[in-house]
Amino acid sequence: MNKITQVVLATVVLSFGLGSTAVYANQTAGKPGSQTPHKPGKHGCGDKCDGKIDIVLEVPRHCDLDVETPQLTLAQTTGGNWSDAGFFNVSTNAPYRLNINAPNNLRSGQNSVPVSVTTTRGGRAYSGAQSSTKGQAHRWDVAATVAGSAIAAADAGTYRGTYNVEVRF
Known part of the structure; x- marks a missing residue:
């Protein structure tokens, strides 16, 4: 009986020893405390x-x-028309368009009296998309003119209109 006891005891010790080694191997291959073995990532092992890490700044x-x-307060000019001019500045960090709504x-x-309103930059009329200003301002000139003949036919009063500008990306 002594030999049978020794064989059983050896089997239990051997089984326990191998089982604990398998658990220990699984725990060290993955994350600490993990029961799963290491699995290769996208780049594999060998x-x-x-690898790489993308860095993004928006x-x-x-x-x-x-x-x-x-x-703009229109006043009579030497040519007989009534006009005035002003300006606005736009500074952006991206290309833009102006959405202009000028009165007619x-x-x-x-x-009412008809008015002609123009928007120019550097002497050229506004025509569409503009580049980024990267912190420096684009100066936009606005001029309004009413023909002298329209004034001659107009009733007395204070005539008003609104020029709206919006910067769109």
């Missing part, structure tokens, strides 16, 4: 071990619109 679009002339008429109650 003699080539490299800079949001930004715009400053400064209306430097908040009102100035109104006083039920009366």
Whole structure:
């Protein structure tokens, strides 16, 4: 019986020893405390071990619109027309477009007179997309003119209109 006891005891010790070794091997191959073995990533395991980390910075679009002339008061010029000019500045960090809504008429109650409004930059009329200013301002000139003949036919009153500008990305 002594031999049978020794064989049983040896089997139990051997089984316990191998079982604990298997658990220990699994724990060291994965993360500490993990029961799963190491699994190769996208780059696998072997003699080539490299990878990458992408670094991303997103800079949001930004715009400053400064209306430097908040009102144009038309006055008679030497040519007989009535006009005035002003300007606004746009500073952006991305290409942009101007959404301009200029009046075609100035109104006083039920009366109106036609007005011509132009928007220019560097002497050229606005025509569409503009480049980024990278912190420096683009100056936009706005001029309003009413023909002298329209004034001669107009009733007395204060005629008004609104020029709206919006910077769009």
